[in-house]
Amino acid sequence: MIDLSGLAQPLLDLLSSFGSGVLGTGGPSDGLRSTATNLDQIIALSKSSINNVNTVWDGQAVDAVTAKALRVQTSSATLSDTGTEMATVVDQAAAYVQTGQKELDGIVNSFLAQVSALGPALGTPAGLTTVVASAIDHIGQGMGVVGRVQDELGTQTAAIQDLTPAPSSTSLASVASGASNLLSSVSSSGLSTAASTGSSLLGTVASGLSSALSSSSSGSNGSKTSTGGNGTNGTGNGASAGSSAGSSTDGTGVKITLPDGSVVEAPNEKAATAVRSAIGAVGTPYVWGGNSPGSGIDCSGLTKYAYGEAGVELPRLAQEQHIGNPQVSPGDLMPGDLAVWDGHVAMVVGNGQLVEAGDPVSISSIRTENSGMEFYGFYRPTS
Incomplete structure (x- = not known):
């Protein structure tokens, strides 16, 4: 059997x-x-x-x-x-x-x-x-x-x-x-x-x-000289801006990989597009009144160009680009937010960094000091 x-x-x-x-x-x-x-x-x-x-x-x-x-x-x-x-x-x-x-x-x-x-x-x-x-x-x-x-x-x-x-x-x-x-x-x-x-x-x-x-948590800061917008030179701390840690409150956040390899989250697609466009202009020579990466650009020209690529119209002068309410607190910064002075403007890209039109356009540490200019605050054009 x-x-x-x-x-x-x-x-x-x-x-x-x-x-x-x-x-x-x-x-x-x-x-x-x-x-x-x-x-x-x-x-x-x-x-x-x-x-x-x-x-x-x-x-x-x-x-x-x-x-x-x-x-x-x-x-x-x-x-x-x-x-x-x-x-x-x-x-x-x-x-x-x-x-x-x-x-x-x-x-x-x-x-x-x-x-x-x-x-x-x-x-x-x-x-x-x-x-x-x-x-x-x-x-x-x-x-x-x-x-x-x-x-x-x-x-x-x-x-x-x-x-x-x-x-x-x-x-x-x-x-x-x-x-x-x-x-x-x-x-x-x-x-x-x-x-x-x-x-x-x-x-x-x-x-x-x-x-x-x-x-x-053990990263360090450098210092660097940047060229202020609208023809004014300013000195600030060196190397990269903006926090990505905060997530968008409406669930529409967009991930971005920065040149340093960090992954950050912009509040929306328009802000993400502006950040990518601004980063793409890194290395462009500073030209007062310049409006495009191809021919030279100044600080407000950079942010206006970058947001223009996203379909958002900004004023031409740096000190007039403090749009978007309410004003953003430093701890709540996200990629695409603007740091605005009375004669300079820069864009937060995330991971404690911002991109700005110095000579040339470069990424530097986030800051509120810029050659003694009055700092208006941080603003989110897409809010």
């Missing part, structure tokens, strides 16, 4: 080793989302702190502090977004395994149902032949499910790899330890290859996230 339990055993073993795909409360995706939430809270506090400092303090020193704080704010926002995206990938990987587990369970039940349906014929040569053929067919189906889920998990591990920043320190090690157990917890021997690959990739998540946060 053929051992029917032996024929079913490979399917039962595959099902038991496959894993359920159920992560449970406090799993890796919860850890990633919790970290993202904590970072969002840090961003909110930093906005308030930046605004308070700028209320009671001014000058080059506070400009340097503000620029650095905005860079950390941008980095925190990027890490928060990355953590949320990673959590989504983790959940999708678990869902793939859950689906595979249900399919394997169905395959096992199908085989057992076919055996039961044979009834008395099970003891005949024809019946035994049918059982063996059915067992081979169902095992093949089971291995097909395993192969497909391996491919699906391969896609998810590739997505994690794309999201993982350069490795460094371990301040988010708790997130890594949870994430590194993802694929081994949702699958074991049936998906050992995929689990090993995924665990290795997910194991770098926290150290990578921590690295970006650590490097951003």
